[in-house]
Amino acid sequence: VSKQSHRKDEHVSLAIKFYDEKSHAGFDHLRFIHQGIPEISLNEVSLESYIDKIDLDFPFYIEAMTGGSEYTKKLNQSLAKIAEETGIAMATGSQSVALKDSTLSDSFSIVRETNPNGTIFSNIGASVDVKNAQKAVDMMDSNALEIHINTPQEIIMPEGDREFNWINNIKEINQNLNVPVIVKEVGFGMSAETIQLLIDNGVKNINISGKGGTNFSKIENYRRKEQELDYLSDWGQTTVESLLETKKAHVSDDITIIASGGIRTPLDAAKAISLGADAVGIAAPILYSLIKNGEDETVRFINDFKDGLINIMTMLGCRSISELKKIKMIADPYLQNYINQRNIPY
Ligand code: FNR
Numbered sequence: 085v086s087k088q089s090h091r092k093d094e095h096v097s098l099a100i101k102f103y104d105e106k107s108h109a110g111f112d113h114l115r116f117i118h119q120g121i122p123e124i125s126l127n128e129v130s131l132e133s134y135i136d137k138i139d140l141d142f143p144f145y146i147e148a149m150t151g152g153s154e155y156t157k158k159l160n161q162s163l164a165k166i167a168e169e170t171g172i173a174m175a176t177g178s179q180s181v182a183l184k185d186s187t188l189s190d191s192f193s194i195v196r197e198t199n200p201n202g203t204i205f206s207n208i209g210a211s212v213d214v215k216n217a218q219k220a221v222d223m224m225d226s227n228a229l230e231i232h233i234n235t236p237q238e239i240i241m242p243e244g245d246r247e248f249n250w251i252n253n254i255k256e257i258n259q260n261l262n263v264p265v266i267v268k269e270v271g272f273g274m275s276a277e278t279i280q281l282l283i284d285n286g287v288k289n290i291n292i293s294g295k296g297g298t299n300f301s302k303i304e305n306y307r308r309k310e311q312e313l314d315y316l317s318d319w320g321q322t323t324v325e326s327l328l329e330t331k332k333a334h335v336s337d338d339i340t341i342i343a344s345g346g347i348r349t350p351l352d353a354a355k356a357i358s359l360g361a362d363a364v365g366i367a368a369p370i371l372y373s374l375i376k377n378g379e380d381e382t383v384r385f386i387n388d389f390k391d392g393l394i395n396i397m398t399m400l401g402c403r404s405i406s407e408l409k410k411i412k413m414i415a416d417p418y419l420q421n422y423i424n425q426r427n428i429p430y
Contacts, residue, residue, distance in 0.1 A: 088181045089153035098303045103372045109296025109346025110324030111355045113419035122401030129397045133363050133405040135340050136264035136289050143405050145173035147344050147365030148207040152181040157191035164198035170386040175205035179220040196224045203227045210250040217257045228263050234270040240304040240313050255285040269293035271345045273321030276332035289340040294323030297346030298368045327359035328428045350392025358411045
């Protein structure tokens, strides 16, 4: 097994080891206002949403995790089956390894083979050039490309990148690819400044992937022999804080905001949407369910998640995702303090 493939397997086993079914992404600091007479029936609620030009039947999808080894090929195949059966979209883990070693391509292309008509997102690191970015998309005939930004993870990885001049490359990929491009964090969140920089460079789709779910500073620190960078384990903005940060940037109607990081329940997802997300990505809970409980249980988990969202939208009187996006919540004093110090218009 190559070093790269071994790392991919380690990410899976450590994400499962550290998995916490409770979210720490800040959703507990917000609550909806109950409406006693919502004047709506359950079957009027539509979960349809979109990312850029891509229609989604459901506003949540399987976020980027696996591929790049024999074991993660099997996981990708299972995730693709689950995505097909539930009709939700799916991203794969970073294909950067397969761009360097083509014998690993089949651990990604299996996703398109398994789910020929599904909505599939490619994933690469921000230093991959335009030509290879297009190759990653072609490998799975993908509907969109996620470019991940992950400075803390690289810094903590002994073998990680040490150069982070990314914006011109991101701009070039975004201009030259034949599918929509999403720029995504990996669980450290985004600031208004980062979001604005991306928008100013033409990026239309932003996944703020915040702190509070899978924690890559913990995972990479555990992979070090001496776990001496433990003091970085709380680095970043939570998913809720990052969504609030989008309100300080100039996010026009043609920009798609996606939330991930610590989305654990339909209530978390509903709150993320009400904070402005058009869709949410769920990573570790789906992987955990697949590994611990199998494919059928994971299909059930996803279908229950859809029902849960419909229930909440019904209680709030929202017939569509765009109506849910307009609902205002109440912040507790802790979160209000963040909102005040960052001058966020919420
Ligand atoms: C990830 N994540 C990730 N993200 C990415 O852009 N490229 C990648 O290759 C990976 N790899 C990866 C492996 C594993 C095992 C996990 C659990 C996660 C990050 C993921 O897409 C997401 O941003 C975070 O995991 C936060 O979401 P959850 O896990 O809290 O729902």
